[in-house]
Amino acid sequence: MRIRIARARTTARTGGPTGAATAAVGGLCVLLLTACGGSPASQAPKNGDAPPRALSGLAGAARHAVPHGTGSHTPDDFNGDGHRDLVLDDLVKPTADSHGDDAGIGVVYGSATRGLDPSVRQLLSARTNAAKIGDTLPSAFDAEASCDLDRDGFTDLIVATDPPYNGIGRPPVPLQILFGSPAGLTGRAVTLRIPDRARFGNAWPDHPVCGDFDGDGSPDLALTASADRLSFLRGPFTRDGRPHAAGGTLPGAGPALYAPEPRTDTDDDGYDDLVYTPVPHRPGTTGRGTLLLGSPDGPGRPGGPYRFEAPSDPLPAAPLRRPADGASPARAETTLLQRYADFDGDSKPDTVVRTHRGETADLIALYPAATPDRPLITFTSALFTAG
Numbered sequence: 001m002r003i004r005i006a007r008a009r010t011t012a013r014t015g016g017p018t019g020a021a022t023a024a025v026g027g028l029c030v031l032l033l034t035a036c037g038g039s040p041a042s043q044a045p046k047n048g049d050a051p052p053r054a055l056s057g058l059a060g061a062a063r064h065a066v067p068h069g070t071g072s073h074t075p076d077d078f079n080g081d082g083h084r085d086l087v088l089d090d091l092v093k094p095t096a097d098s099h100g101d102d103a104g105i106g107v108v109y110g111s112a113t114r115g116l117d118p119s120v121r122q123l124l125s126a127r128t129n130a131a132k133i134g135d136t137l138p139s140a141f142d143a144e145a146s147c148d149l150d151r152d153g154f155t156d157l158i159v160a161t162d163p164p165y166n167g168i169g170r171p172p173v174p175l176q177i178l179f180g181s182p183a184g185l186t187g188r189a190v191t192l193r194i195p196d197r198a199r200f201g202n203a204w205p206d207h208p209v210c211g212d213f214d215g216d217g218s219p220d221l222a223l224t225a226s227a228d229r230l231s232f233l234r235g236p237f238t239r240d241g242r243p244h245a246a247g248g249t250l251p252g253a254g255p256a257l258y259a260p261e262p263r264t265d266t267d268d269d270g271y272d273d274l275v276y277t278p279v280p281h282r283p284g285t286t287g288r289g290t291l292l293l294g295s296p297d298g299p300g301r302p303g304g305p306y307r308f309e310a311p312s313d314p315l316p317a318a319p320l321r322r323p324a325d326g327a328s329p330a331r332a333e334t335t336l337l338q339r340y341a342d343f344d345g346d347s348k349p350d351t352v353v354r355t356h357r358g359e360t361a362d363l364i365a366l367y368p369a370a371t372p373d374r375p376l377i378t379f380t381s382a383l384f385t386a387g
Contacts, residue, residue: 061383064119066109068182071153075341076146078180080154083110084343085184086352087143087157091123092362092382104128105143105159106384107185115343115350115366118379122184126161131176131189133163144175147210147219149237154180158208158221159189170202175223177241190241192221194231198246201226207257211264211272213294218244222274222299228254230276232298250300253292256280261308262340262349266291274299275306284336286310311339318355318365318378332357337364344368344376354381 069081076084088106104125111117126141138161145158156179163172176189194205203226213220218235221243225231230253233243253276264272271294281287291303317334338352348369356362362382365375 062119066120066184076155078155079184080182084341085109086116088381089143091384103385104141106381114377116377118383123384124185129178129189130161131191133172136164138162145208145210149219149235151218151236156180157185171204174204175208193242195246197248198231199225200229200249209257209259209274211259213272213299214296215271222257224254224257225249271295281308284310284315316353316367318353318363320355320361320363
């Protein structure tokens with residue numbers, strides 16, 4: 001399952017991290033189920049749940065341990081409890097450090113009653129979770145894709161880093177794997193092992209896409225190489241990051257790779273397919289690319305033109321309030337985080353968006369398919385940096 005996060009990511013691999021749209025919240029109310037306000041909104045309980053409760057300020061945002069699962073086939077289920085989880089790259093920064101380094105990757109774990117439970121969350125960072133390259137920890141740590149690479153029932157996360165490189169010869173592999181477990185994404189990542197025969201030229205391996213491209217039932221990885229070629233790594237993967245097999249690179253794909261939407265197997269032949277585009281594609285917008293069809297030999301058969309379709313209805317915005325101090329707010333922007341994922345267990349696609357105002361405030365909202373005009377839950381990424 002591809003989880004390209006909606007951000008313009010630039011790391012030290014190309015000259016150092018740049019600030020994506022992150023936020024500092026200050027006095028923003030942190031809410032579960034309600035729009036921002038001083039008291040809970042009036043809303044009837046659902047399925048016997050307790051009425052919604054507003055949390056006033058960050059101090060009221062409790063943190064609970066990740067529930068231990070036993071494994072599942074649910075996409076993006078890092079702790080294997082059968083509920084889909086959400087990965088966030090763009091996290092709020094403290095006001096005093098608004099120009100500092102990115103805080104890391106936030107994970108909000110799924111819930112049986114609310115779709116997502118922000119009180120069950122983890123902050124992943126290079127310092128805590130990245131593998132060293134030689135004796136050096138990377139500074140960048142950005143979520144790229146997710147799937148169960150080792151087929152143990154716990155989704156794994158593929159992360160992009162910025163290993164040191166002097167510009168001479170073939171660069172080191174910047175991609176790392178953080179394996180899921182009953183406790184979620186914990187411990188240290190391992191570097192993705194790409195055999196020399198599966199690399200071409202001296203470009204950074206990038207744009208990893210998960211899929212069963214050879215139809216054998218195990219998740220594979222496709223990623224870019226140089227000169228519009230791709231590396232095809234067959235799964236399952238070992239816990240030290242090695243693919244089951246890898247041949248030479250495949251021609252005619254690049255420079256950016258994506259999974260087709262909403263079905264990864266566009267022609268229903270049992271092999272997942274792949275899309276490559278001349279420029280990066282922003283989720284939730286129209287775009288053009290070229291389809292590569294899966295086969296027993298991987299995603300190498302030409303499939304003709306491909307078009308990403310934008311939603312027919314306007315993208316809903318999270319109900320982000322104006323600044324409490326009365327200051328003139330910057331223009332709020334909304335980005336799509338998920339469009340085809342089922343978080344509330346009704347087997348229908350939900351929508352998750354992030355609305356941010358410059359680098360001062362943000363709010364994430366989950367809109368279920370049953371009530372597309374009313375969010376089931378809202379929360380701010382300030383939770384991850386507030387402790």
